[in-house]
Amino acid sequence: LSERLGGVFDRLTKQGALSDEDVKTALREVRVALLEADVSLPVARDFVKAVQEKATGQAVTKSITPGQQVVKIVHDELQHILRGEGEPGELKIDNAPAPILMVGLQGGGKTTTTGKLAKRLTEKNGKRVLMASLDIYRPAAQQQLAILGTQIGVDTLPIVAGESAVQIAKRAKQQATLGGYDVYMLDTAGRLQIDETLMKEVEDVRDAVNPRETLLVVDGLTGQVAVEVAEEFDGKIGITGVVLTRMDGDGRGGAALSMRAVTGKPIKFVGMGEKMDALETFEPERVAGRILGMGDIVALVEKAQETIEAEQAERMMKRFQKGQFNMNDLKSQLEQMQKMGGMEGIMGMMPGMGKMTKQMEGAGIDDRILKQQIALIQSMTKRERANPALLQASRKKRIAKGSGMEVSELNKLLKMQRQMGDMMKKMGKGGMLKQAMKGML
Ligand code: GDP
Ligand code: MG
Numbered sequence: 001l002s003e004r005l006g007g008v009f010d011r012l013t014k015q016g017a018l019s020d021e022d023v024k025t026a027l028r029e030v031r032v033a034l035l036e037a038d039v040s041l042p043v044a045r046d047f048v049k050a051v052q053e054k055a056t057g058q059a060v061t062k063s064i065t066p067g068q069q070v071v072k073i074v075h076d077e078l079q080h081i082l083r084g085e086g087e088p089g090e091l092k093i094d095n096a097p098a099p100i101l102m103v104g105l106q107g108g109g110k111t112t113t114t115g116k117l118a119k120r121l122t123e124k125n126g127k128r129v130l131m132a133s134l135d136i137y138r139p140a141a142q143q144q145l146a147i148l149g150t151q152i153g154v155d156t157l158p159i160v161a162g163e164s165a166v167q168i169a170k171r172a173k174q175q176a177t178l179g180g181y182d183v184y185m186l187d188t189a190g191r192l193q194i195d196e197t198l199m200k201e202v203e204d205v206r207d208a209v210n211p212r213e214t215l216l217v218v219d220g221l222t223g224q225v226a227v228e229v230a231e232e233f234d235g236k237i238g239i240t241g242v243v244l245t246r247m248d249g250d251g252r253g254g255a256a257l258s259m260r261a262v263t264g265k266p267i268k269f270v271g272m273g274e275k276m277d278a279l280e281t282f283e284p285e286r287v288a289g290r291i292l293g294m295g296d297i298v299a300l301v302e303k304a305q306e307t308i309e310a311e312q313a314e315r316m317m318k319r320f321q322k323g324q325f326n327m328n329d330l331k332s333q334l335e336q337m338q339k340m341g342g343m344e345g346i347m348g349m350m351p352g353m354g355k356m357t358k359q360m361e362g363a364g365i366d367d368r369i370l371k372q373q374i375a376l377i378q379s380m381t382k383r384e385r386a387n388p389a390l391l392q393a394s395r396k397k398r399i400a401k402g403s404g405m406e407v408s409e410l411n412k413l414l415k416m417q418r419q420m421g422d423m424m425k426k427m428g429k430g431g432m433l434k435q436a437m438k439g440m441l
Contacts, residue, residue, distance in 0.1 A: 089281030
């Protein structure tokens with residue numbers, strides 16, 4: 001992908017805002033690259049569309065090219081989709097004994113992952129774990145798990161010949177309860193392909209133990225197949241998370257993206273080898289970097305953006321010191337507040353601002369109000385923002401209507417702008433402003 005995009009991006013070197021054409025050209029290549037990384041076609045298509053909407057019209061940060069900017073946007077979006085909700089690597093295993101059901105196709109890495117996860121839960125989380133193999137079909141499958149158990153020092157359910165998968169599951173539950181285990185893990189049998197008998201058996205096991213976590217173990221190198229398997233298992237059994245194995249291989253990990261996009265289920269862990277300690281918490285950033293293969297550009301853009309923000313703050317401060325504080329300034333302050341967790345956070349950082357903070361609290365400045373205030377400013381024209389003195393009754397009405405708020409709200413906002421302007425001016429004289437702004441950055 002690097003070389004491919006590199007070529008395109010060399011051609012996109014104008015500065016300013018990202019044009020339709022910039023974005024389209026870059027994304028055409030991104031799409032091909034995603035497909036090459038084994039991302040499924042519809043997922044790649046949706047992804048590119050989402051990025052296109054986000055990227056077009058975005059300002060290009062000084063000192064980087066539009067192409068580099070697009071890479072950063074693509075990377076952020078990838079990471080966003082890969083992350084989803086919840087913490088990767090966390091499992092719901094309270095209420096002992098908590099059943100964890102391991103499902104997937106044969107050869108995907110279920111048994112290996114069962115061992116790895118049992119080891120991790122034992123060593124890292126201090127849990128008492130019992131493992132049981134429900135694979136009554138493959139010769140010596142149950143023994144395979146028993147051997148792993150001995151290796152890693154985790155108990156396995158004694159093997160009883162002739163039992164069904166459901167019978168083994170029930171016995172595991174009983175043993176886990178009696179033996180005071182925190183967790184019991186059920187390693188189910190797989191098939192080479194999904195079939196009705198397999199699904200029915202897993203359903204029966206699920207109903208017998210009501211698992212806290214149902215983890216789908218899939219080979220991360222199988223790309224599209226992995227996604228189909230995930231859809232199928234999620235539809236029939238209902239999974240709570242995914243473990244992608246063989247991520248130590250040279251695949252680009254595109255399956256991770258498709259998997260997230262199609263099932264919406266979190267990827268919890270990745271298998272990084274055959275050894276029992278080769279299980280890692282899923283890290284969206286790393287996988288996004290791998291799918292895209294352009295980590296250095298992403299870092300460069302982040303650095304450039306930081307520098308620009310600092311420069312902007314410096315420029316703003318100079319204006320404040322001169323007593324210039326218009327609606328554009330107020331808007332960026334409000335946005336900054338949103339980022340930093342509201343008014344209190346900011347005022348708390350400014351010396352001697354206790355009284356002002358109380359006043360603001362009295363005015364009810366919280367996140368919702370910040371949003372409303374920003375909406376009010378957005379309904380103003382450019383000229384009005386630069387010069388709020390223009391705002392007479394009819395303009396006020398128009399703005400209030402445009403943002404769905406009352407004129408009284410707008411008046412409050414105007415008062416705030418005046419107050420803050422005065423405050424900034426005063427602080428500027430004493431050199432306090434500089435100090436305060438430093439604290440905010
Ligand atoms: P199951 O049929 O789903 O139980 O799959 P197994 O756990 O028996 O694994 C099948 C093969 O894949 C074994 O040779 C494992 O050592 C190997 N394997 C499992 N996970 C990984 C992984 O993350 N990386 C690599 N390189 N090999 C793995
Ligand atoms: Mg197995």
